[in-house]
Amino acid sequence: MLELAKVDADLSRVEHRRRNLPELAEIAEVEKTLRERRDALVAVETSGSDLDREIARQEKEIESVRAREDRDRKLLASGTISAKQLTDVEHELETLQRRQTALEDDLLELMERREAIELDAQRTGAEVDKAEQTLADAAKRRDEAVADLDATQARRDADRANLLPRFPDDLLKLYERVRAHKGIGAALLRSRRCGACQLDIDRNAIAEIKAAPEDEVIQCENCGAILVRTLESGL
């Protein structure tokens, strides 16, 4: 009976450990971090591609200003325009050059921002990789711990199956009922104390236990655990 109680205590411990593996909390935490970092990466990549589009637009604009400058220069070089037209074209060319310089300054700034975003994306990407690695490590440790628990459980389940045929049905039913309510179905009576609830058995009950035949099932008056008597019971 005590052996069965010991096996069941081990099985309860396995169950408890299974639910409270530190790796489970760790994994939940890392998964949260990973989600945040992936979101951050998406945000950085989105602003990167927004900026790429802006840069392309800016380059196209510069291209078209340059094309107009070329056209004006050709016109000036052709020598086929009037003095009035000449002044107009020269004026336009100056305006275009100022515009081009301004556009190029803006483009430079955009490219600097793009570079900063690229660095940010690399850094965030590395953080995502790191979180993924941490998650994989934690999952591996969890799997190992679960495999350990599975092995212990399988061993103890087998022990239990071997023990059960040794007990009469009534006794087993009582044992299971007490265990379902109190967690411990049977315990040693040691020095007049219940090994399940750790309370001292009172004098009268001890006298009754003493008087009871050896094969009679006795239970703790406090917790109901089946009490196993030995020479150490203090009877």
Ligand SMILES: [Zn+2]
């Ligand atoms: Zn008790």
